[in-house]
Amino acid sequence: MLFEQVKEVTIAALLHDIGKVVQRAREKPRDMTHSEWGAKWLAGRFPEGSKIILAAAYHHAGTELWDKSNFTLLIYQADNWASSERDKKKDAVFVWDAETPLATPFSRLSLKEKRAASYPAFWPAQELNPLPPIATNVPEKVTREDYKRLLSAFEENFSKFSKNNLSPDTLLMLLEKYFSFVPSETLVPKEGFEKWPDISLFDHLKLTAAIASSYYLWLTEKYGAEFTENKRLFKKEILEPPYSERPFLLVGGDISGVQKFIYTISSKGALKSLKGRSFFLELLTEHTAKRILDAVGLYRCNLIFAGGGHFYLLLPNTEETLSQIKTIRSELNSWLVEQFSGTLEVHICYESFHPNVFTERAGQLFQKLSQKFEDSKKKPFADNLDKLLSKPLPIHESCLAEEGAPGSCIVCFRDDVEINYYENIGELCEGCKEQYDLGANIQKYAKDKGQLFKHFLLSKDRPPCIKIENTWYELNAHPDGRANYLWSVNNFW
Numbered sequence: 001m002l003f004e005q006v007k008e009v010t011i012a013a014l015l016h017d018i019g020k021v022v023q024r025a026r027e028k029p030r031d032m033t034h035s036e037w038g039a040k041w042l043a044g045r046f047p048e049g050s051k052i053i054l055a056a057a058y059h060h061a062g063t064e065l066w067d068k069s070n071f072t073l074l075i076y077q078a079d080n081w082a083s084s085e086r087d088k089k090k091d092a093v094f095v096w097d098a099e100t101p102l103a104t105p106f107s108r109l110s111l112k113e114k115r116a117a118s119y120p121a122f123w124p125a126q127e128l129n130p131l132p133p134i135a136t137n138v139p140e141k142v143t144r145e146d147y148k149r150l151l152s153a154f155e156e157n158f159s160k161f162s163k164n165n166l167s168p169d170t171l172l173m174l175l176e177k178y179f180s181f182v183p184s185e186t187l188v189p190k191e192g193f194e195k196w197p198d199i200s201l202f203d204h205l206k207l208t209a210a211i212a213s214s215y216y217l218w219l220t221e222k223y224g225a226e227f228t229e230n231k232r233l234f235k236k237e238i239l240e241p242p243y244s245e246r247p248f249l250l251v252g253g254d255i256s257g258v259q260k261f262i263y264t265i266s267s268k269g270a271l272k273s274l275k276g277r278s279f280f281l282e283l284l285t286e287h288t289a290k291r292i293l294d295a296v297g298l299y300r301c302n303l304i305f306a307g308g309g310h311f312y313l314l315l316p317n318t319e320e321t322l323s324q325i326k327t328i329r330s331e332l333n334s335w336l337v338e339q340f341s342g343t344l345e346v347h348i349c350y351e352s353f354h355p356n357v358f359t360e361r362a363g364q365l366f367q368k369l370s371q372k373f374e375d376s377k378k379k380p381f382a383d384n385l386d387k388l389l390s391k392p393l394p395i396h397e398s399c400l401a402e403e404g405a406p407g408s409c410i411v412c413f414r415d416d417v418e419i420n421y422y423e424n425i426g427e428l429c430e431g432c433k434e435q436y437d438l439g440a441n442i443q444k445y446a447k448d449k450g451q452l453f454k455h456f457l458l459s460k461d462r463p464p465c466i467k468i469e470n471t472w473y474e475l476n477a478h479p480d481g482r483a484n485y486l487w488s489v490n491n492f493w
Contacts, residue, residue, distance in 0.1 A: 013209035078212035246352035276439030
């Protein structure tokens with residue numbers, strides 16, 4: 001029941017501003033507000049009276065039903081927090097221009113000794129492709145035809161996926177593909193370019209959904225059925241949470257031991273092993289983040305960042321979330337101890353916060369989380385010391401100094417597991433052989449466009465490529481319905 005409710009909240013938040021694209025694609029955009037355009041578009045795709053339609057129609061104060069249900073109040077507030085950067089523009093004069101292009105935020109960066117450019121660069125309005133577009137210094141207008149083209153392509157895929165019970169993750173992918181280079185707002189300053197729109201519609205929708213879904217779970221734990229079934233209107237509680245409340249968590253993950261793990265390689269097959277180990281760390285990062293999201297019942301819109309052995313999640317500050325984080329941290333690190341003898345550890349820390357962080361600078365929040373990472377790294381494997389400090393494991397029979405015995409692994413030097421000799425590589429344990437094979441397969445498959453990397457739950461009838469806990473990851477050019485997620489290998493290599 002709660003799973004379906006969170007799913008509905010997430011989809012509603014992801015689509016609450018779809019009317020902006022519809023409006024900009026119409027010949028007479030001013031005939032209706034973007035909320036009305038959005039509700040009309042959704043009415044042809046969802047059942048009459050759907051909360052998803054209501055959220056699009058009434059997510060602004062002053063509209064007829066915006067404060068008549070907890071659901072619309074929730075989307076309204078999440079939208080406000082996700083767009084709070086617009087409050088900083090109140091001191092300027094703006095005009096609405098539907099053909100406004102999206103400025104790239106990179107043109108606003110500056111070094112200490114050099115000021116940022118006064119004139120931003122702009123993205124062309126197009127679909128997201130593996131190779132990003134080239135920003136230009138000339139603000140080319142985004143025409144009605146541009147929006148019609150993007151909307152038409154989005155509608156085609158939306159209809160296709162909706163036939164099979166549209167998931168928030170699939171919807172998020174479609175929004176990213178088609179609306180990453182269109183502005184969330186088209187109010188532009190009459191003078192200058194300092195406050196030109198530089199946040200995409202996709203990024204705004206993603207953040208709104210992350211806030212709304214997390215806030216929904218926190219409010220549900222706090223107020224129960226009175227909130228979820230709309231038995232009482234929680235207007236003040238939703239719109240003005242007291243400062244003593246901390247509804248949200250910034251959860252971070254940091255893999256330690258990366259340098260030692262990557263560069264523990266032998267001279268034979270060094271390049272393939274290096275690629276395999278580097279890619280494995282990316283998978284470990286994704287695996288950990290996804291496992292937390294699945295356990296809490298949220299989607300990839302709550303993943304703020306993942307890469308380089310780090311990830312950040314926006315989650316609800318609930319007892320269930322805290323319990324799941326503790327369990328996953330312990331189980332994952334226990335598996336890492338068994339597989340890599342303490343070389344790798346995933347530190348998972350969190351910091352609770354009040355929603356005023358959305359309207360102010362979040363730097364202090366990340367600093368607090370960073371300090372918790374430092375403290376955690378001073379106490380490595382605190383939950384698994386019993387395993388690390390137990391009696392030394394006996395030497396595996398395959399490593400005993402008998403005639404023809406391979407000895408220890410030439411990469412990780414383990415001798416407590418089975419070691420086998422591989423021609424042109426040498427003596428390897430199973431784990432290091434997997435890393436080598438992964439690198440070799442990546443090198444092979446990345447040369448061909450369209451090759452996919454997928455993961456699926458442990459299954460005896462599937463050939464494994466690499467394993468993390470109870471999940472197999474496989475390189476396969478022909479994914480089937482049993483795959484949970486797909487990645488393009490070319491995104492990594």
